[in-house]
């Protein structure tokens with residue numbers, strides 16, 4: 001049972017439209033979603049249904065046209081852009097389809113980078129980065145650059161990097177879209193284990209219904225509307 005879980009993030013009647021000159025595209029339509037601490041939530045839905053836009057709105061990467069996003073009762077769109085940047089660095093982690101690792105840095109340096117940006121102690125950060133890389137099965141690849149890693153290994157580095165600052169929430173957009181089926185399964189198993197180990201919530205956007213079933217809970221986007229949004233286990 002997950003009834004004792006605390007609410008981490010609330011998407012409250014969020015709508016989003018884009019105005020490109022004369023054309024208005026309605027992408028999100030009064031979306032409501034609750035994310036609980038430490039849960040793994042998959043957002044599935046067909047191409048163009050609004051999944052990435054929702055993820056961006058949850059991570060202060062795209063401003064809603066209407067509605068609110070609350071992270072532990074803080075209305076994130078009422079924050080200054082400097083405070084939003086701090087929130088992105090300290091409270092959130094991001095994983096993308098393409099790893100976005102810095103090519104000239106090693107695995108351990110890439111993982112450490114978000115903590116270096118915060119000005120954290122260098123040696124402690126490197127020790128922690130090493131621990132995370134060991135945790136994702138890459139203790140033997142600390143000093144490899146992204147070009148010297150496989151696709152699945154790069155995504156595991158990206159996962160370790162997302163966790164370096166102990167975020168409350170990791171937002172992942174098609175994290176395995178570029179991987180073969182076996183590597184993709186490994187990444188999802190890892191996400192599940194890490195969410196439980198660190199009590200970090202993961203919200204994962206995916207086309208892949210089979211992978212989505214590995215997460216605690218799934219919701220479906222259809223034409224900007226979120227369906228199945230109430231999870232029985234949280235009632």
Ligand SMILES: Nc1ncnc2c1ncn2[C@@H]1O[C@H](COP(=O)(O)OP(=O)(O)OP(=O)(O)O)[C@@H](O)[C@H]1O
Nearest residue numbers: 018020025027045046047048049050051052053054
């Ligand atoms: N800046 C923009 N201006 C106009 N329309 C946009 C903009 N960004 C996204 N859209 C439109 O919003 C819709 C939803 O896009 P979004 O990327 O959220 O979908 P998605 O479900 O993540 O799709 P996919 O699975 O293909 O990545 C699409 O029809 C897209 O064309």
